[in-house]
Amino acid sequence: MQAVVDLPIWAAIIVSLFLLLGAGLTLVGAIGFLRLPSFYERLHAPALVTSWGVGAIMLASILYFSITQQRLVLHEILIGLFVTVTTPVTFMLLARAALHRDRVEGNPDVPAKAPD
């Protein structure tokens, strides 16, 4: 692990901007997750985290380690890729469970399933 001092100033600024963007989006996503009124609306908030939240932190990490270690460090891309590919699975599971429950309970806000 090398010291932050090794980082040129332009790189430090870009890395911090990306980090702040990613951390900010993650925070907003968490706030939304806590405060939004309905389940289906709360489903949208974590997408902030799993898209550009993770993306921006990933870019900051790639840039920081590529410069300080003086070689291209790209394995962060795999984290981003796997997060992106796997989140829809959990999202859909949760969403369909909620839909099923609401339909069984006869919640009028939820569209009924088309007759088979």
Add this chain to the structure above:
Amino acid sequence: MLPYPILSFFLVIMWLLLNEFGLGHLVLGALVAMFAGWALASLRPDKPKLKKWYLLPKLLWVILIDIGRSNLAVARLILQGTRGSRRSGFLLVPLDIEDPTALAILAIILTSMPGSAWLEYDSGDKTVLIHVFDLIDEAEWISTIKQRYEAPLMEIFA
């Protein structure tokens, strides 16, 4: 020898990214990729038919920009709290694509987009129920999804 060349290729790349670039890891990664290809072949999954793969980078770029915009819009709406006159709602979108891989990619796109959530796909009547965070114009949402994402996907997985 290699039943799934694209998969094996990306496995080698992944191996090299996780370890180090070098001849030793290249050989080791190639071996892993070869056995993984055989293992997958024994499961006999459908082979995705990539017709126009060169259209993928353009679609990826469009998606990255759109997701960025959607992030900002949703973040703004969350921070505004309940003061805004936001109305979220369900939307039934008729789809034309049938290819499972293309459908999976469309689901990933719409889920990664903070403004929309993919809820339920019905292969019987080929519709998908999505939930939109800020539903202003239903027809516009449907045409955006169909033209910006579905049409290029159908072209790629023809």
